[in-house]
Amino acid sequence: MGTINNVTMFIFLGLSQNPEVEKVCSVVFSFLYTAGLLGNLLIMLTVHMSNLFKSPMYFFLNYLSFVDICYSSVTAPKMIADLLAKRKTIYYVGCMLQLFGVHFFGSTEILILIIMAYDRYVAICKPLHYMTIMDRDRCNQIMLGISVGGFLHTIILLSLVLQLPFCGPNVIDHYFCDAHPLLKLACTDTYVAGVVETANSGTVAMGGFVILLISYTVILVSLRKQSAEGRRKALSTCGSHIAVVVIFFGPCTFIYMRPDTTFAEDKMVAVFYTIVTPMLNPLIYTLRNAEVKNAMKKLWCRKVFGKVMRNGLK
Known part of the structure; x- marks a missing residue:
């Protein structure tokens, strides 16, 4: 028997029902989304236009920035538009596409963070074999595996x-389509679907977090053998990675490691990993990374100096 679907459109309750709060939120989130977009584009531009792309760490950082742009773009523009709209609606197909985008780019980001931890482990613990282990072909294969x-x-x-029947109501107590709120709306018993969803998403979130925790513990323990300069440099790089991991995985684990239940705080927690983290990543990686900062300075100086020279020659 096919799935009975009377619902062609869903209505979001959004972040708030207060119009004044919504106006303020629209300004704040527009700023955060734009900052994240520009910051990640700047990192991608710097990595591509400098020679950093040859380094495996920046190869993955480039992809992390790309995934961050896609990840925040799946939810943020729609949410910002909805904050100013009287009625916040999304078609069934659009909802399913949004669900796909959130989970595809979210899980891809988790896998990239795991690989970046492995990259740091090889660089610090096996420096002589680093370029052999993390050669370009291997990096491309890893990115394919991640996808x-x-x-x-x-x-x-x-x-x-997609197998769940939706026959009304069609009001989602969220600002984007996610599995937990959708399971609540299905007009059938969703216990099995809820268990599978928690096992699937929970394994990705918690499994990723545990792997990263072990990786960085091994790295930090191995740093005792390094020189003071080597230790300082490694700690600076790993520090930025650990900051991203904590900021991203804390909210993710809170949402996806629970059974099929929803809390009032879920929406604010989700804001953190769908909008705030993609904006913080460029800041964390550039402010704590001397190589990226120097590359940006050189790039900027080259552009400005080149412009001055061209204008002078005219």
Whole structure:
């Protein structure tokens, strides 16, 4: 028997029902989204236009910035527009696409962060073999594996939700389409779907967090053998990675490691990993990374100096 779907459109309750609060939120989130977009584009531009792209660490940082742009773009523009709209609606197909985007780019980001931790482990613990282990072909294969992993996680989740019948009500107590709020609206028993969804998303979030925790513990323990300068440099790089991991995984684990229940705080927690983290990543990686800062300065000086020279020659 096919799925009965009387619902062609969903209505979001959004972040707040207070118009004044919504206006303030629209300004704040517009700023955060734009800052994240520009910051990540700047990192990608710097990595591509400098020689940093040859280094595996910056190869993955470039992809992390790209995924951050896509990840925040799946939810932020719609949410900002909805904050100024009387009625916040989304078509069923649009909702499913948003669910796909959030989980595909979210799980891809988790996998990239794991690989960046592995990259730091090889660089610090096996420096002589670093360029052999992390050569360009290997990096490309890893990125392909990451994309396939993210896709598999998302397809499992999406196939669960697509099988659910929605026959009303159609009001989602959230600002984007996610699995937990959608399971609550289905007009059938969603216990099995809820368990599978928690196991799937929870494994990605918690599994990623545990792997990263072990990786950085091994790295920090191995730093005792390094020189003071080597230790300082490694701690600076790892420090920025650990900051991103804590900021991203804290909220993710809170949302996805629970059974199929929703809390009032979920929406504010979700804001953190869908909008705030993609904006903080460029700040954390550039402010704590001398190499990226120097590359940006050189790039900027080259552009400005080149412009001055061209104008002078005219």
